[in-house]
Amino acid sequence: MSEAVIKSRAQKNSEELLLGDQTFTTITNDISGIPEQKKAPIQWKLAFALALSLVSVFVGALGYLIWEGVGIWGVNAPIGWGWAIINFVWWVGIGHAGTLISAILHLFRQNWRNSINRFAETMTLFAVICALIFPGIHIGRIWLAYWFFPVPNQMAMWPNFRSPLIWDFFAVFTYFTVSLLFWYTGLIPDLATLRDRAKTKLRKKIYGFFALGWRGGNRQWQHYELAYLVLAGIATPLVLSVHSVVSSDFAVSIIPGWHTTIFPPYFVAGAIYSGFGMVMTLVIAARSIYNLKHIFTISHLDKMAQIMLLTGSIVGYSYVMEFFIAWYSGNPYESYAFINRALGPYWWAYWTMISCNVILPQFFWFKRFRTHVPFLFIASILVNIGMWFERFVIVVISLHRDYMPSAWAMYSPTIWDIAIYLGTFGIFFTGFLLFLRFLPMVSMTEIKLVLPESNPQHGDH
């Protein structure tokens, strides 16, 4: 690669991905300045208070749930799965952006990811935690949830490894573990930075403890880069596998509208779509609160919007495909299931889904919308509403009218469904806000790569 090209690219990057005249020092100051603030900004305090109150709602609702049983929810026969599973899939989906951004984009050397990957990974962690709550609490006898694990016992009983729910458990747990490691590995150098900048002994100790004695020596960097690369390699297939497995909860079943081979790719695309939606929401919020407009630049938003356009369109394509196959298969149950989605009693859910997931992203063909921050903010929220309804459509509408017309019924959630759902938002944001308060929300190490200085050819003029 000719020197000139590299130079120009380095220039270009620094222009778009990092505004203003930035140096290593300014970046370090800007970013590690935030966790070092004496006082958190008022918005943070408000948000945190709100989040905590939602957590308490969750605790209350969960208590009642365990006391009375899933009967307090709207679930019934034939709609055996309601909001709990919808939320599970939804949160897992959101949890996808993180690893995608960090791992896959890392492998593709997309360094525009560098300023948002920490953000995304963190979001992933808490999203997956929220998701993991649901499989456990949606069952009838919550205290027996550990039977999902292959624990040796006096009954000589093992889990049924043919059941997708078991695959789920393993898939999501693996995903969580790897994401956690990946996130933490990425943090180490930054933690070291915070340790070194720390004023008080305690902070030094704590950051130091987690920095694992990082000194930033050459050998350490070498190992570090390697480890990071390996983890990225491991994480990449997971991004695709997790939601494929989750989708098989439905795909493996026999219910028209569930029993579809298109699910894995379509679920993954949807997941990334919603994941980016969530990152977008958070980034836009953060950059305005902590005014990091020079680090989360318009060009980041632009690029994310482009990915959402892509994934959104894949999802849209899948919707069309489902209908086509339903008709083409000549299976009357299948075709009815889909007609019933569009025209049945839950038509509003279906059309919300279509407008948020298919029509909305089409705006992103135009740069005006991709770079219009308020629009992006609203859009990113609509995206996740749309994706929630996608799961509603799949879970509820497919179940409420399947094979036997005599068993057809309607579903309506109760206050407790809603309470639990809101509760998980509490958990999510409590975690996320704590992260903003105490850890560097942007990977300083990586964002510095964007600077011309970090370019090997830099300076030899």
Next chain:
Amino acid sequence: MSQIKNKNQGFVKTNHNGEEKVNSHQFGYWKGLKDISSTDDYDKYLKQSEHHEDSNVSRRNFLSLVAASVALAGLEGCKKPVQKIIPYVDAEIGTIPGIPKYYASTMPFQNNAIGVLIENHDERPVKVEGNEKHPTSLGKSNTFSQATVLDMYDPDRARGLKLDGKKVAWSDYVKYAKSIYDSNGEGLAVLLQESSSPTLNVLRDNFAKTYPNADWVVYDPINNENLYLGIKKAFGKKMQPYNRLENAQTILSIGSDFLGCDDNNIYHTKKFAQNRKLENENSTMNRLYVVESSMTLTGANADHRLNVSVGEFNSVLKELCSELKKLGLKTDARSVKTSNNLWIKTVAEELIKNKGNCIILGGNHLSAEAHAVIAMLNNQLVAPIDYYPLTKSHVTSSKDLGVLCKKMEKGAVKNLIILGGNPVYNTSADLEFATLMKNVENIVHLSNIYDETSKHSNWHIAESHFFETWGDAMTYDGYPSVIQPQIRPLFQSKSVIEILIPLVYGKEKRSYDFIKDIWKRKIAKQSNFENTWNKILHNGIYNKALLKAQGVRSRNVSLLSLTDQKTKENQFEVVFVASSSMYDGRYANNGWLQELPKPITHLTWDNAALISMSVAKQLNVKNGQMLEITLNKKTVKIPAWIVPGQNKKTITLELGYGRDFNGRVGHGVGFNMYPLRTTKSMRYGSGATVKVLKEKYPLAGTQDHYGLESDDLALSKSLSADETQNRIPELVRQATLDEYKDHPDFVKHAVEKHLPDKGRELKDYSMYNPEPEYDYSKGHQWGMSIDLTSCTGCNACSIACQSENNIPVVGKQQVLNGREMHWIRIDNYFSGDPDNPEVSTQSVACVHCELAPCETVCPVAATTHSTDGVNQMAYNRCVGTRYCANNCPYKVRKFNFYNFTKDTPEVVQMAMNPDVSMRSRGVMEKCTYCYQRVSEARIKASNERRELVDGDIKTACQQSCPAGAIVFGDINDSQSEVSKAKRRNRDYALLGQLGTSPRTTYLAKIRNQNPKLITNHARALH
């Protein structure tokens, strides 16, 4: 939906203290009843009973045994408390705990006797089966005889004797009776329910001797009075017709629901179904024509149904006569021709063609005159009906009741003894029985629960359940059957006979000796009576009839007296019918019956005004819209329920609801329709007006026919209705007999199969373990076959299943949430013209797929397959992901959303089957093929060192099914009934194209339609 619910609760509260109603129907339906098991006198009773010596059979320590079994009840066994074993002190000879005992007995039902066999576990009755030796039950049962177990253990039953609300001793009543005995009995009246008890006869005769001028009045709100009067008109004396349906090839029912709520339905169903069993396309079957105003079970099973309002029944009858006259019968009918002429003409021709084996049945809405005409026609058509004298049984006479009321009005009645029954609630409104009762000094009321009438009586005596008392009854054809107690009275209750004895003889006699003595002298007059008696107790019936069939010659009955009541425009006729669940209200406190989805409407926990779809459109009424119905200035409020096949002119009202009594299950459930029922309009009344009210009331229906509920919300309004229509031919495969003859293999073509390789079976394409875990060609392999042609959809199986398998009752609120627990779901599909549709009935329980979708998805392997091919459900392994239920194409898995059994009162726990575990919260359950019975039989055979033979095992549903439509057995045994059934060419697997290869398969429904009348071609053929 949810807001509607809330609205309603507000609404209910403003009605008959709905407060209680709503609460007691929240989750945990027993919650409201929890306290009962600890009411003082029940406990006292527990104690005293230890010493109390029992006369009948040694039941010593029965209760302590119960206490033990109750202490161990419940599912979770994680912590191990110290458990006790409480043995007998001296065991009855041959008693081995754990081995159930069966005693024959009789369930008295109005003036009929239903022979039952009662299963006793640890000396407590827990299950009722039919008695095969008994002519009316023929080993089968109906919903009432199945559910009566729960009545026995009803925690709300009255206890002991009360005088002006204070507890008194039995001796006090005896004193009171003595005092009447010593007086000349001036102003004494006895009011009883219908009965055919020979012992009661003797008592009646002696009563008449002792009190020449006292009244003996019999009344039941649902009765055959007009039928008997009609027969009197035709043949000269009141007689009980016994319809020998087995000999009837053509059956015409004019408003008679002989398969449903009308009397003797077990016998009728069995004999009717007997001629609807098709071996192959060359078999013959009977044909049923029904004329009715509202879709009943009978109408649903009709091959041809004519939808006519009750008011026009007479004109149909006249037209029929005129047609028959043309064909040579002697009537004074003038020739008439209406729009129904073709239908009636065809029927007439067929009746004549089948002279000698055709029969006309008149419903109890017909006038005596009409019944007379029908009797005459039957007589001329040599219909297979035996007539038996009624002199020995006690049947309703509204005349007597009228006389009694007059006397009461005048204050001429001093002592009124009401033995069972509930006149305040169910006598015609214009009599105002309650007010009349004020003029009576002493009123004794015998009833199982302290009810509307008890409130107006100063004496109240708890009535014994027939499980608890000696007694007898007689079948229509005169076979005396004995009622023997299974258990000592739980609540110091008394029977009708025990009440009457001191009254009639002025002194006490032990009912056992008394009855035995009567049987000795009057019934089984034999030298070695003791042996005979034991035999009678063993068989439950005496093999010599007390009555002889009467030869009859009919006089000419004129049709001139037949007038039909035209209903004016925008007026309606109101028809009162017995509830298929509550009957006349006597079962109001029975949770099983309250929650049993009614045939056709699938309503639970309520009655409703049944209206036709067109009327609903015309009045713009939706299901659950409150209506205000006015008839002869009397008014009731009741929600509407839209029913296919309902006549435009007719509003059908179910009696037996809206009780106001101490039964906490049934109190305030539904709406009381008796206030609308006057002497003029006992059976139906025309000229009713309807006002549509604003309130809506949630009705808990378990099947949404025509998508009436949900499609309002849809973009395309008939989405589910249309799709249902498309699916019927495939789900309930059906053809007319002629089509069947032409295409014997039509079931095969009902569904297009897409098999790439014709050489392979559907199940070869199943994604669920294509390799079955076990070799199903070896050992016993259980399977079931359900014959849709003979199944009438009578619900007996559903309740039998509930009783056998301890299925919880969940309450209205939960049914509204779609959480009812019945393992057997009886589906109805209506095809064709909504005003006169064809009904396809199908009872669906777990079909035990060999390649079961539910099994693969269970994460904890709680539901698996057994070596004998049963889809088993290990309750205690289930964690409740509900994935299996989602993945079940048949939707037959039921989930315990709450701990429905937690609050079951101790008394009710006694009704539970000890061979089946009680399910706790969060556990999935479903049909197990009554595996407890399979195990029992298997172990028995193994102990006896023999192989199982076909018939060793009967599932609860199979055993109860009066139509004999359900067959269960070993499909590897080529000679077993079930494999024979499965070899028939009508055999098909429900949703078989999914490759689940279910073990329960169905025999296609065949309608024996008359080619001349075929209107509907919704068929599975192509």
Next chain:
Amino acid sequence: MQLFSRWTNNFAGILLMGVFLLLFSLSSFIWYYGSPYYTDVGYAPVQPIPYSHKLHAGDLGIDCRYCHVGVEQSYSAVIPPTETCMGCHTYVKTDSEKLKLVRESWETGKPIEWIKVHMLPEYAYFNHSVHVNSGVACITCHGNIAEMEVVYQVKPLSMDWCLDCHRSDSPEVRPVDQVTNMYWTPPDDYDQFVASFIEQHDNTRPVADCQQCHR
């Protein structure tokens, strides 16, 4: 400036080890002490009456079925009614202090409340008759009762323990007429015997389906 002392370099490793060890020991603790092998075996409650199986079944050699009449026909072996005791004790030891309760029960009609030793959960439907009639001996599950002064639980009666026999190709059986014999010695060619035994009683082949016990 040194934040942490040298040993902390291995901290991560130590931590990992610790967690692993903890988990291991914890599970093995539950594995052993939580199991019926530990919790149930040896349960020997004090009965209201000091009834000695050693005396009656052992020294006097009364057959089990003399008292436990249900064992061949019912799911329950049956604890004998007071009547049975009185059958002998109206004549034998009529004034023994130990038998006071029995006599009381006989007079008052109040049953004797024995303490249950072998407890199965209610959702496990065990049937004595089918086992006894298929050559499964009393001693196989109850141990040598004939030598117990106070009856105690010998076997864990846990599900896997049941399945050990139900799933095995050579279950522990003996000639049906020997089931109550506490001192029966298996023939030398025991395996052969079992094989032929199963051969003859085809319908006694043990079944391990869930529903046989859980329903």
